[in-house]
Each structure stands twice: as structure tokens, then as C-alpha cells.
Amino acid sequence: MIRISVSDLETYRYWKASDDSTVEGLISRLTKQDPPTPQMEAGRAFAKLVEHASERALFEEEQDGWTFFFHFDAEITWPHVRELKTEMVIQTPVGPATLVVVCDAMDGRVHDAKLTESIDVERYLDSLQWRAYLAMFGAKEFVYHLFKAKYEREPGRTDEGGTYHKGAVRKGPVMIEGYEAVRFFAYPKMREDVERAVCELAEVMAGLNIGRVAA
Amino acid sequence: MTGDANKLYSGPAVKAPKVVQIFLNGDSLYLLYENSEVWRWGCPPNEFDRKEWSRIPGPYDVEAGK
Numbered sequence: 001m002i003r004i005s006v007s008d009l010e011t012y013r014y015w016k017a018s019d020d021s022t023v024e025g026l027i028s029r030l031t032k033q034d035p036p037t038p039q040m041e042a043g044r045a046f047a048k049l050v051e052h053a054s055e056r057a058l059f060e061e062e063q064d065g066w067t068f069f070f071h072f073d074a075e076i077t078w079p080h081v082r083e084l085k086t087e088m089v090i091q092t093p094v095g096p097a098t099l100v101v102v103c104d105a106m107d108g109r110v111h112d113a114k115l116t117e118s119i120d121v122e123r124y125l126d127s128l129q130w131r132a133y134l135a136m137f138g139a140k141e142f143v144y145h146l147f148k149a150k151y152e153r154e155p156g157r158t159d160e161g162g163t164y165h166k167g168a169v170r171k172g173p174v175m176i177e178g179y180e181a182v183r184f185f186a187y188p189k190m191r192e193d194v195e196r197a198v199c200e201l202a203e204v205m206a207g208l209n210i211g212r213v214a215a
Numbered sequence: 216m217t218g219d220a221n222k223l224y225s226g227p228a229v230k231a232p233k234v235v236q237i238f239l240n241g242d243s244l245y246l247l248y249e250n251s252e253v254w255r256w257g258c259p260p261n262e263f264d265r266k267e268w269s270r271i272p273g274p275y276d277v278e279a280g281k
Contacts, residue, residue, distance in 0.1 A: 059226035070226040080231050107232070108246070108254030108268040138256075138267035179227060 002097040002202050002211045009099075009128040012201045023208070031210055038169035039117070042066050042149070046115040046174075050104065050145075051082050070176045076145060079107035086136050092199040094206035099198050103133050109141040110134060115149045119180050128197050130184040135191040141183055148178035247275065 011029045015021045028034050036044070045064040061068045085102040105111035110133045124130065130142040151174055154167030205211040236247040243257030253271040258264075 053229045053231075055229055055231050057226040057228045059224075071224050072227065073224050074227040075230055076227050077230050077232065080233060107248070108252075108270055138265070140267065140269065 001213055002092070002095070002205055003213045004097055004099050004198055004201055004205070004211065006099070006101050006129050006132050008211075009132065009197050009201060012204065013126070013128060013197070026204075027208055027210060030205065030208075038171055039115075039149075039151070041171070042151070042169075042174055043115045046147070046149075047104070047113065050078065050113045053078055065171055067173050068176055069173060072177065072179055074179050076179070076181075077107075078113075078145075079105045079111060081106045084137070088136050090195050090198045090202075092202035094202050097198055097202040099132065099136070099194070101132055101136055103137065106137065106139075108139065109143055110137050110139045111143045111145060113145045113147065115147050115174075115176075117149055117151070119146045119148050119178060121146075121180070121182050124182065124184070128194060131190050132194045134184075134186045135194050140186045142185070144182045144184070146180045146182060147176050148180075150175040150177055245271070245275070 008030055012026070015026045015029070041064075045066040046068060049058075049061055049063040049068065058068075058070045061070070082105045083102055084106045085100070087101075088099045089096050090099060103110045104113050110130075112129070112133070124144055130144070134140065134142050151169040152172060153169055156165055156167045158164050202211075230250075232248040232250040232252065234246050235249045236245075238245050238247075241257075243255050246254045246256075248254070251274065253275040255269050255271055257266055257269075259267055259269070
């Protein structure tokens with residue numbers, strides 16, 4: 001049995017779209033060998049913060065060594081049912097594969113919170129995340145809650161070619177400077193799109209001999 | 216919406232509407248939220264082999280079941 005998460009599907013989708021992809025890079029990402037970036041660590045801390053958020057205003061919130069400063073006003077509906085997990089077994093050419101998803105919150109709609117340095121809605125159009133979540137939770141509407149983050153960084157540098165490189169992110173304060181709720185909706189044959197993506201990734205993982213777990 | 220560095224903000228208010236009533240009607244499960252939203256977990260029209268979430272528009276009369 002191959003076990004696949006939605007982040008695996010997204011890793012593979014980005015890998016296919018990238019010009020400088022290598023097989024080693026794909027294996028490393030799918031088997032989680034790469035250490036998390038500071039942005040990934042901040043994202044995890046932020047996910048924990050919203051998972052436990054009660055009905056109150058968020059202003060200056062500490063979580064796992066990060067401090068999130070909220071510099072905007074809004075009213076955010078964040079349902080009580082949180083971290084809901086479900087699995088679906090899909091028959092693939094290389095045997096059954098289990099797709100596992102965990103949504104951030106659910107109230108008939110599926111909700112997901114994202115910490116991002118730029119709110120770029122088009123980035124989510126092709127995502128398999130909302131497609132898989134809608135198909136698996138039997139929902140029609142998916143809401144991305146996008147929080148625009150600004151990190152403190154080490155000084156940047158300009159290389160010989162004149163290209164500017166941002167400095168490394170410093171762990172600590174994160175300014176949350178904006179918020180957008182973006183909605184995606186279920187469409188006919190969406191489930192087939194998800195199943196096709198799972199079949200393709202399952203074949204790749206079987207070929208690379210990764211991702212198998214005892215049935 | 217984007218923050219303005221020169222403005223003072225109170226921060227976003229988190230609202231988590233509670234389910235105030237859960238009831239069954241036929242093969243469907245209904246959740247009534249405190250903000251008056253009603254969600255149904257049941258078969259779409261003319262389908263009997265799968266269920267999905269759908270929002271019931273307008274006020275829902277629990278007694279009348281519609």
C-alpha cells in the first residue's frame with residue numbers, strides 16, 4: 001500500500017513544473033529528508049496558533065519561538081471543528097494507494113489557513129489541495145484564509161551578475177500585514193482529476209521505491 | 216485587506232459559530248449554527264450512492280423540516 005498526502009501531490013506538481021528539477025530533489029522532498037525552512041517552521045507554528053484560536057481578537061501571539069503581530073482588522077470565521085482527517089483508497093496501476101488529508105477547519109465548507117509572503121491567488125488555481133479536500137469531505141466550497149507575512153531577515157546581498165538575494169529569515173517576529181479569504185468551488189469530475197494525480201504519483205513513487213507502508 | 220504601518224489595529228476577531236442544534240430528517244443530517252446558517256449532510260438530488268455537504272438557504276423551520 002502506498003500512502004500519499006496532499007502535500008506529496010503538491011510537491012510532485014511543483015517538481016514537474018520546475019525547469020531545474022532533479023529526481024534526487026524529488027526523492028528528498030517526498031521522503032522529507034530536507035530540513036524545514038524558517039518559513040515552513042513559522043507556517044507550522046502559525047497552524048498551531050490558529051488550531052487553538054478561541055473567539056477573541058488576535059494581536060500579538062507567541063507560538064513555538066515565533067511571535068505573530070497582526071497589523072490589520074478583520075472578522076475571521078474559524079469553525080469549531082478543526083484538524084479533521086480523512087483517508088481514501090484509490091486503485092492505481094501499481095496497487096491501492098491511500099490518500100490522506102487533514103483539513104484545518106470544517107463547517108460544511110472546508111477551511112485552510114496559509115501564511116504566505118505574497119497573496120497570489122493564481123498560485124492556488126491549479127492546486128490539488130482544495131480539489132482533494134472538496135472531493136474527500138464531500139463539500140462544495142473551500143476557503144483559503146491567506147495571511148500575508150513579513151519576516152525579519154539578515155542583510156541581503158547582490159551577486160556578481162547584479163541579482164539581489166534576500167537575506168535569511170530570522171526566527172522571531174513575524175508581521176501579519178494583510179488577510180484575504182479566497183474561495184474555490186467543486187466542479188463536475190473534480191474527483192477524477194484527483195484520482196488521476198494520485199495514480200500518476202503512485203506510479204512514480206513505486207518506480208522510485210518510496211512511500212510504501214504495510215497494508 | 217492590507218495593514219497600514221501608521222494605523223493602530225486591534226487585530227482580527229476570530230468568530231467560531233457554535234452548532235446549536237443537530238437533527239435528522241429522513242436520511243439527512245442537519246446542523247444549525249448560532250449564526251443561523253444551516254448545513255445538510257445528505258444525498259444530492261437524484262443521487263443515492265454518495266452524500267455531500269450543502270448549505271440550506273434562508274431560514275430553516277426545524278419543526279416543519281423545511
